[in-house]
Amino acid sequence: MSKISNLLEIIMIIQYKGLTTASELAQTLGVDKKTVYRYISSLNKANIPVYTKKGRYGGFYIDKNFYMKPANLTEEELSALLMASEVLTKQNGFIYEKELKNAVYKIKGVSINSDMNLNEMDDTGSFSIDFIGNTGNLEDKISQVSYSMSRGRSLNINYFSINKNNLTMRKVDPYNLIFKQGDWYVIGYCHMKDDVESFKLNRIKSLKVSNDIYMRPHTFSLKDYLNDHWELFMGDKIKVVIKFSRNMSHFIEDIKWNSNQHIDELEDGHILLSLYVDDIEDIKEWVMGFGKSAEIIEPEGLRKNIKLELEELYKKY
CATH class of the missing domain: 2.30.30.530 (Calcium binding protein CcbP, beta-barrel domain)
Incomplete structure (x- = not known):
């Protein structure tokens, strides 16, 4: 993680927690305490009012008059940013793809609006699943x-x-x-x-x-x-591979389902769609919606899960 990202995280953590020790910041950021003190010094040089309270129950705190307010983006504005992070990629000639995605994630993290009801498609560029995440303050x-x-x-x-x-x-x-x-x-x-x-x-x-x-x-x-x-x-920790029949190949290839997807064309006209998801349950109903035109190749656990559900459906019909 870059120094600027770490400095922003320090500001947000101290601002919200009120009092934070160097050890806590070091563990959270994955750096040593000397680096944390250098970061605090950099913030002070930038006129960010971070102070030190000494003693057993001491730590860093920030002046209450200083406040880094959330962006308070509208749903449309946040959706536009998320979409831009999917469109602007290295493949399209945009060399700062990683930096843009990191920036968007951070903006998203502090732009929570209790009236918004974004879904997982907004968050990952993939599947539409109702997400309860933005409730509350x-x-x-x-x-x-x-x-x-x-x-x-x-x-x-x-x-x-x-x-x-x-x-x-x-x-x-x-x-x-x-x-x-x-x-x-x-x-x-x-x-x-x-x-x-x-x-x-x-x-x-x-x-x-x-x-x-x-x-x-x-x-x-x-x-x-x-x-x-x-x-x-x-995130992006579970690999899912789906085999689609020939009649669905053009449809699958024409749509960006996930930011890390990969498509392989097979000799018989079928295609393999590979992507990484946080939870296999997120994708189960989406795949089943294609009926016989889609087959889960891996993970094996998801294949068995769908098989059991189909057996239950068979018993009913």
């Missing part, structure tokens, strides 16, 4: 999460699960609040899963600070967690 959520961590109180959250397409109530002991790839995440112990999980703030429908006390384990390391689960914050 981002600043209120961050404030409540920060408060619960400072007081050692568990959170009760109403969380939207894309792969199950429903809301579930979770009790979470929050360990860290981080900003990655344009999104805010709560990392903490999930009592339902009996494991440390990450939760996107824009998928939390509602949350409430409980009276239940917890203690963050001294064995937990944010740096180790991020190293082991980095793909959760990067």
Whole structure:
């Protein structure tokens, strides 16, 4: 990640969390503490009012009169940016494709509007799936999460699960609040899963600070967690290969379904569409909509899933 990206993340993290230590920033950004102090120095030279509070419960804080306001883009403006990031590619002669996509993700992350109801197609350039992510007030959520961590109180959250397409109530002991790839995440112990999980703030429908006390384990390391689960914050982690029949080949080739898709033409006129998705459930219904004209080649788990559903349909008819 570039220095400018890290500086922007530092501003946003300090602004929202109120007080942040050098160790927390170092773990979140994946740098050492000396680098964090150099970043703070650079911000001060740029007249960004970041100050240091010394002592056991000290850290960095930002002047309350300074505020980096969200872009407050309209749905149409944000959609235009997302579309531009898909059209302007290296293949089309635009050499700053990666930088543009990173910038758009960051703008998207701070342009959440409670009245907007964007879908996953806007987010990834792929499939149309209703997304509950933009409900609620981002600043209120961050404030409540920060408060619960400072007081050692568990959170009760109403969380939207894309792969199950429903809301579930979770009790979470929050360990860290981080900003990655344009999104805010709560990392903490999930009592339902009996494991440390990450939760996107824009998928939390509602949350409430409980009276239940917890203690963050001294064995937990944010740096180790991020190293082991980095793909959760990067996406594009599950490869899906779909075989389409000849009668569908032109239709599939003429449309940009996903930003990382690849198409192979077979000798018999069939084609193979390869792409990477965050969750195979996101693509299941889309593929089944093509009927016999589409066949999942991989992953095997998705093939079996569709097979079971077809068997249930066969029993009904």
